[in-house]
Amino acid sequence: MNLDTPLATLLTGRFDGARPTALGPQGAIDAQRFRDDVASGAAWLATLPGSTAALYDSDGYRFAVWLLACWHAGRSVLLPADNRPATSAALAAETGVLLGELAGAGAPAAAVPPGPLAPLAPLERQRVVLRVYTSGSTGRPVLVDKTLAQLEAEIGAIDAVLAPRVAAGAAVAGTVSHQHFYGLMFRVLWPLATGRALVGRMVRYPEELALLPTAVPPVLVTSPVFLKILGDGGLPPGTRLGLLLSAGSSLAPAIARAVCAASGVPLYEIYGSAETGAVAVRREPGADWQPLPGIGIRVAADGRLELAAPQLGAPGWQPSADRARPTAGGFELAGRVDRLAKIADKRVSLDRLEAALEATPLAAEARVVVLAGARTELGAVLTPSAAGRAELERRGPFALGRLLRRELAREFEAVVLPRRFRFVAELPRDPLGKVRVTDLAALFAAARRRPLVAAREATPGRVALRLQIDRSLACFAGHFPGQPIVPGVAQLEWAIGFGREAFGIGGEFVGVDALKFQRIIAPGTTVTLVLEWRAGAALSFRFESDGPHSTGRIVFAAPT
Numbered sequence: 001m002n003l004d005t006p007l008a009t010l011l012t013g014r015f016d017g018a019r020p021t022a023l024g025p026q027g028a029i030d031a032q033r034f035r036d037d038v039a040s041g042a043a044w045l046a047t048l049p050g051s052t053a054a055l056y057d058s059d060g061y062r063f064a065v066w067l068l069a070c071w072h073a074g075r076s077v078l079l080p081a082d083n084r085p086a087t088s089a090a091l092a093a094e095t096g097v098l099l100g101e102l103a104g105a106g107a108p109a110a111a112v113p114p115g116p117l118a119p120l121a122p123l124e125r126q127r128v129v130l131r132v133y134t135s136g137s138t139g140r141p142v143l144v145d146k147t148l149a150q151l152e153a154e155i156g157a158i159d160a161v162l163a164p165r166v167a168a169g170a171a172v173a174g175t176v177s178h179q180h181f182y183g184l185m186f187r188v189l190w191p192l193a194t195g196r197a198l199v200g201r202m203v204r205y206p207e208e209l210a211l212l213p214t215a216v217p218p219v220l221v222t223s224p225v226f227l228k229i230l231g232d233g234g235l236p237p238g239t240r241l242g243l244l245l246s247a248g249s250s251l252a253p254a255i256a257r258a259v260c261a262a263s264g265v266p267l268y269e270i271y272g273s274a275e276t277g278a279v280a281v282r283r284e285p286g287a288d289w290q291p292l293p294g295i296g297i298r299v300a301a302d303g304r305l306e307l308a309a310p311q312l313g314a315p316g317w318q319p320s321a322d323r324a325r326p327t328a329g330g331f332e333l334a335g336r337v338d339r340l341a342k343i344a345d346k347r348v349s350l351d352r353l354e355a356a357l358e359a360t361p362l363a364a365e366a367r368v369v370v371l372a373g374a375r376t377e378l379g380a381v382l383t384p385s386a387a388g389r390a391e392l393e394r395r396g397p398f399a400l401g402r403l404l405r406r407e408l409a410r411e412f413e414a415v416v417l418p419r420r421f422r423f424v425a426e427l428p429r430d431p432l433g434k435v436r437v438t439d440l441a442a443l444f445a446a447a448r449r450r451p452l453v454a455a456r457e458a459t460p461g462r463v464a465l466r467l468q469i470d471r472s473l474a475c476f477a478g479h480f481p482g483q484p485i486v487p488g489v490a491q492l493e494w495a496i497g498f499g500r501e502a503f504g505i506g507g508e509f510v511g512v513d514a515l516k517f518q519r520i521i522a523p524g525t526t527v528t529l530v531l532e533w534r535a536g537a538a539l540s541f542r543f544e545s546d547g548p549h550s551t552g553r554i555v556f557a558a559p560t
Contacts, residue, residue: 006152006193007123007148007151007152007155007189007192007193008122008123008124008125008148008152009122009123010068010192010193011034011035011038011039011068011072011120012119012120012121012122015031015035016031017030017031017032017035018030018031018032019031019195020171020197021033021034021061021064021192021197021198022034022060022061022064022197022198022199022200023171023197023198023199023200023213024059024061024200024201025201028197029061034061034064034065035120036117037065037069038065038068038069038072038120039069039072039117039118039120040069040117041065041066041068041069041070041073042068042069042070042072042073042120043073043117043118044069044106045069045070045073045075045097046073046074048096048097048106049096050075050095050096050097051074051075051076052075052076052077052078052094052095052096052097052131053066053070053075053076053077053078053095053097053098053099054077054078054079054080054091054092054094054095054097054098054099054102055067055070055077055078055079055099055100055102056079056080056082056083056087056099056100056101056102056179057099057100057101058101058177058202059200059201060174060178060187060188060198060199060200060201060202061198061200062100062200063100063178063188064188064192064198066099066100067188070099070129071123071129071148072120072121072123075097076127076128076129076130076131076145077129077130077131078091078094078095078131078132078143079130079131079132079133079179079180079184080102080133080179081133081141081177081179081180082179083100083101083102083103085103087102088102088103088104088105089103092104123148124148125147125148125149125152126147126148126149127147127148128145128146128147129146129147129148129151130145130146130151131143131144131145131146132144132146132180132181132184132274133274134273134274134275135180135248135273135274135430135432135434135436144181144274144275146313147313149310149313150277150310150311150312150313151185151189151311152193153294153309153310153311154185154277154278154311155185155189155190155193155194156294157278157292157293157294157295157309157311158185158186158190158278158292159190159193159194160292160293161268161281161292161293162219162243162245162268163194165243165266165268166196166219166242166243167216167217167242168216169215169216170196170216170217170218170219170242170243171191171196171197171198171199171212171213171216171218171219172186172187172190172191172196172197172198172199172218172219172221173187173198173199173203173212173218173219173220173221174186174187174199174202174203174220174221174222175202175203175204175220175221175222175223175226176202176221176222176223176226176248176431176432177202177431178202180274180431180432181273181274181277182221182247182248182270182272182278182432183221185277185278186221186245186247186270187221196219199212199213199218203220203222203226204504204506205229205503205504205505205506206226206229206230206233206235206236206504207236209235209236209239209241210236210237210238210239212239212240212241214238214240216242217240217241217242217265218241218242219241219242219243219244219245220241220243220244220245221245222244222245222246223246223247223248223249223431223432223433224246224248224249224250224251224252224255224429224432224433225248225429225431225432225433227244227246227251227255227256227259227267228252228255229504230258230259230262231254231255231258231259232458232459232460233458233459233460233461234262234460235259235262235263239263241263241265242265243265243266243267243268244259244260244263244265244266244267244268245267245268245270246267246268246269246270247269247270247271247272247278247432248430248431248432248433248434249429249432249433249434249435250269250285251267251269251285251433252285253284253285253286256284256285266283267283268281268282268283269281269282269283269285271289271333273320273321275320275321276307276311276312276318276320277311277312278292279291279292279295279297279307279309279320280292280295280297280330280331282330287329288327288328288329288330288331288332289330289331289332289333290329290330291330291331294309294310294311295307295308295309296308296309296317297324297330297331298317298326299324299325299326299331300319302337303323303324303325303334303337304319304320304322304323304324304337305319305320305322305323305324305331305333306318306319306320307320321336321337322334322335322336322337323335323336323337335351336351339351341370341376341378341416342376343376343377343378343415343416344376344415344416346413346415346416348378348412348416350368350369350370350378352411352412353366353368353378353380353408353412353416353418354366354367354368356407356408356411356412357380357382357404357407357408360404360407361385361387361388362382362384362385362387362388362391362400362403362404362407363382363383363384363385363388363404364382364383364384364385364388365382365383365427366380366381366382366383367380367381367382367427367435367440368380368381368418369381369437369440369441369444371420371441371444377418377419377420378416378417378418378419378420379418379419379420379421379422379440379441379443379444380401380404380418380420380421380422381421381422381424381427381428381440381443382404382421382422382423382424383423383424383425383426383427384400384423384454384455388400388423389454389455391403392423392454393526397421397422397423397468397470400421400423401418401420401421404418404421405417405418420444422443422444422452423452423454423468424443424452424453424454425453425454425455425456425465425466426453426456427440428440428442428443448472448473448474449473449474449475449493450473450493450494450497450498451467451468451469451470451473451494452467452468452470453465453466453467453468453498454466454467454468454526458502461503461532461533461534462530462531462532462533463498463502463503463530463531464528464529464530464531465498465528465529465530465531466526466527466528467494467526467527467528467529468526469486469521469522469523469524469525469526469527470523470524471484471523471524473486473490473523475487475490476523484522484523485520485521485522486520486521486522488517488550491517491521491543491549491550492512492552492554494529495529495531495539495541495543495552495554496509496539496554498529498531499531499533499539499541499554502531502533503531503533503539505533505539505556507556507557507558508556508557509554509555509556509557510555510556510557511554511555512552512553512554512555513538513552513553513555514551514552514553515550515551515552515553516548516550516551516552517549517550518547518548518549518550518551519547519548519549519550520549521543521549525545526545527543527544527545527549528543528544528545529541529542529543530542530544538553538554538555538556539553539554539556540552540553540554541553541554
């Protein structure tokens with residue numbers, strides 16, 4: 001594919017220096033300033049030893065400056081998913097150079113004395129310029145290397161499909177982090193290489209959509225997690241969007257329909273991974289996947305999807321990690337190929353177990369995870385159906401688990417059946433909507449910090465959660481011997497955590513008003529937590545069962 005401004009020569013030769021490259025709080029940043037900032041950063045990096053730098057920066061423009069500065073200084077860039085102190089320490093030992101918002105990072109490029117800026121030379125396309133982590137949805141994350149040629153090939157394939165749907169002058173905004181490969185490609189590299197302005201600040205909650213530029217409605221790079229929030233609460237008044245993109249996990253058809261109806265714009269789902277890059281798109285959830293231009297697909301004899309494309313970095317057909325079925329219009333996915341577990345010398349497909357659980361009238365969605373301990377066993381995490389919720393309320397979690405084991409015993413040997421069950425209102429998902437093995441396993445930890453959510457009801461500005469207060473919760477340790485109760489500080493922690501997730505609250509905790517504790521919460525009970533949010537004001541909470549347990553109003557600072 002041909003790009004108007006390939007990454008290799010983006011900042012070399014003649015170009016339109018007045019063209020907006022990014023949109024920030026102070027307005028547009030033009031291409032000339034971008035090139036100067038990159039050249040300044042590259043000059044500073046050239047004085048440091050090593051060939052790799054680690055980069056974490058929450059601002060899209062600063063991130064783009066450091067990324068291109070590293071490339072022009074002959075460095076590859078390693079992208080961590082977070083900037084926690086432990087992550088920064090590990091990266092410092094591995095790379096020696098930390099950039100952006102990592103602890104101990106060098107000065108921002110804009111603060112480096114520029115001096116005479118040397119011209120930037122074209123980049124070598126076959127050199128590895130990027131190292132990114134996989135999501136870890138099926139195990140421990142691993143590093144994947146990318147050359148500039150691979151990145152340019154993927155951007156060209158993406159733009160061939162999306163360019164006709166994007167209005168001239170439309171900026172690109174996002175609700176997903178560019179520290180992950182999907183956000184990096186669609187929020188940063190795609191707009192840079194195609195002459196579109198990127199919106200530096202990530203959209204963290206729905207109210208910020210109304211602050212995006214509206215003269216030309218922007219592209220929103222988002223995920224099923226954020227779209228579900230929009231589907232529940234609708235778009236804020238004043239929001240104008242030109243195109244919606246979603247990736248990370250499958251999008252429920254009902255959510256897609258609700259968001260498209262509310263926004264009045266098309267929505268494209270993207271299929272791919274850090275290993276393969278973007279591979280296919282579809283306009284309707286549940287429809288066939290259509291390969292991007294230049295992507296060859298075929299299904300091997302064992303059902304594995306195989307791919308051939310310049311962006312894969314190797315010639316010939318490459319196996320993917322998914323099974324697929326060819327269709328007249330493309331292909332449909334049929335689960336992962338690497339999800340076999342060995343339990344007591346018996347092999348079992350986790351996909352088959354999950355499908356069997358979802359085929360019962362008791363489960364709406366299910367995931368099975370291998371639990372390592374004194375013995376290897378399986379745990380099942382389920383979102384109950386309406387019938388399942390009724391059984392959960394009537395029988396309790398232990399009896400419902402036994403009932404599900406009896407259902408599975410019709411198809412599977414007893415030795416491979418899940419021995420432990422967790423019933424939740426929603427499966428734990430990362431910001432891209434993926435269900436990770438580590439998050440599932442955490443639900444079975446000996447001392448969890450938060451209760452499981454058995455049911456969830458949401459209306460705009462209000463969420464009601466049914467919480468299972470089981471004895472294994474960490475808050476009961478030493479509180480109190482002989483008569484365990486949920487301490488007040490734990491109730492506040494739960495209200496804050498669930499409130500942030502439900503409403504995307506980004507501000508720092510300030511304090512609590514009108515706090516009242518009226519009745520104790522003991523282990524083995526089920527309580528309802530009611531949360532009500534007024535954007536920019538406070539989060540009201542109420543724990544109740546037959547009557548109120550506690551109430552209060554939590555105040556947050558305005559997000560910066």
